Amino acid sequence: MSFQYAQRGSLSIWLVPLMLALLIMLVGVLQHGQMQRQSWTRQITVDHLALSAGVLLAREMNILAMTNRALLANQLVVSQLIGIASWFEMLRTSTTRTATISAWVPGLNAVTRQIALIVRQSQQPVEQLVRAGIIMQKAITTALSSMQTLVRASFAVMIPATLTDIAKLHTSEPFEFDILHSPTLLPFPLLWWSFIRPRHTGNDDSALLTRMQASMDPFSQHRTYSWFDFFALKIIKTGGTEVTVDKRGRWHWQGLDTLSLHLRAFWSWQELPWGEGARQQQRIDKVERDAFGKSRHYNPRAVSWALSTQRTIQSGQRIYYFDRPQLATEKAPSVFVRSGSAVAKAGIRFYRPQSLFARSDNRLEKANLFNPFWEGQLQSLTQLDRQLLLRQDALEDNQR
Structure with missing residues (x-):
């Protein structure tokens, strides 16, 4: 019996180093797993x-893109307002002349005179609304440009702070x-900050102007069409809205609308101006052949009359925005x-x-x-x- 007890004791002595080695390995594995x-x-x-x-x-970037589009849409509204003012002036002159010509026609003269009176009385309120609308659009443009600057500054501060908050959600340790x-x-x-820089319509190589011209609606692009065309008589309506940029980079919208009767006399056509209107933010000095819906091509005499009676509505504005050429x-x-x-x-x-x-x-x-x-x-x-x-x-x- 004593021999058996001695044998069991010697085995337990040999198991101690083995158990210790296994324990050390286990601790190492746990530490490695923890790391x-x-x-x-x-x-x-x-x-x-x-x-x-x-x-x-x-x-x-998406906020800058949306505000840039808003700036273009805002300028499109200004072009439409200028176009409405010039179109309404053309309507006033045409109805006035119609009433003058038809004054000797019984029955018709009362109708044309009343229409001319309504249009003439409505012109001043319409132009006042146009002026107010342009002032409001200028304020919106300034607010959008300021908003872009604030967005850039706020994101520079917000990104590090947001990442810090996200890190706290992942671990409780610093x-x-x-x-x-x-x-x-x-x-x-x-x-x-240096990648996307501020620009304005005086130093952007007409990049914003090119996009604006491609984004114009049909009413602003051209208002030219034939009202009547039969044998020796044509009635042609022309018009459109253009934008010019001065040396300071300010955009000025110009609207021109004409209405003329064309009578065929032997082998040529004679133009009889019937209505004209020009409203602008900067004086129209010259009208190219293809400008304003090809007004000078179809109704050159009416265009000359419109330029002699043109009127300025407010002034232009330089537009500030963020962009990068060849992004x-x-x-x-x-x-x-x-x-x-x-x-x-x-x-x-x-x-x-x-x-x-x-x-x-x-x-x-x-x-x-x-x-x-x-x-x-x-x-x-x-x-x-x-x-x-x-x-x-x-x-x-x-x-x-």
Whole structure:
């Protein structure tokens, strides 16, 4: 019996080192798992922060795009108001002459005289409403331009604060991180502010003017058509609204409308002006052949009469906005979010889904700041990004 007890004791002595070794291995595995879990949590948190930064940058771009479109729409309203004023002046002159010519026709003279009186009495209230509308549109334009500046400043402050709040939702421990620009590692938002710069209609190479001319409605583009055409008599109505830019970059809208009778006399046509009107924000000195709905081509004499009686309604305005010529997403500065060894990169892209917002010409739309189709996305680190990050790590180690 004593031999058996001695044998059991010797086995238990040999099991102690083995159990100790297993315990040490278990503790090591648990510590490694804890470190791995912390590393994964840190990387996931950094990924979420970077993606959130990209989404916020895209939202800023979308707000700028919508306000830029609002600026164009606001100017379109001004062009319509000027067009209405010139069209109404043409209506007044044409009805007045109609009443004068028909004064000797019994029955008809009372009708034409009453119509002319109503139009003449309505002209002043209409022009007052037009003036008030233009003043209101100027105030709206100024407010939109100021709003863009405030949006840029507010997003620069909001993005770091928002990322801090998001980090608190991922971990209860203090989470320190840096927001940098790719690929220069400059602090945010230095490159972002320099990428989208403020512009105005005096230094943008007529970029906004080109978009405005392409966005004009049919009423503003041309109001030219034939009212009557039979053998030796034609009645042609012409008109349109144009915009000119002075040396200070201010936009001035000009409206011109004419109505003429054309009588055929042997081998030529003779024009008899019947109505004309011109209202503008800057005096119309010269009318090109294709301007104002080709008014000078069809009714040259009525155009001369309209220019001699033109009237100014308010003045023009210089438009301030944010844009970048030849905007390319691959040149847009991305954002690094870095916390320790965990790094994530995010940026923006322009994507217009054809299934939801199809273009009439079915063409692929390039990136621009006039359509709100920007979205944020995570991006892969390039070789240059890795080299810059390693170099920064080395500098930080040397400073320590």
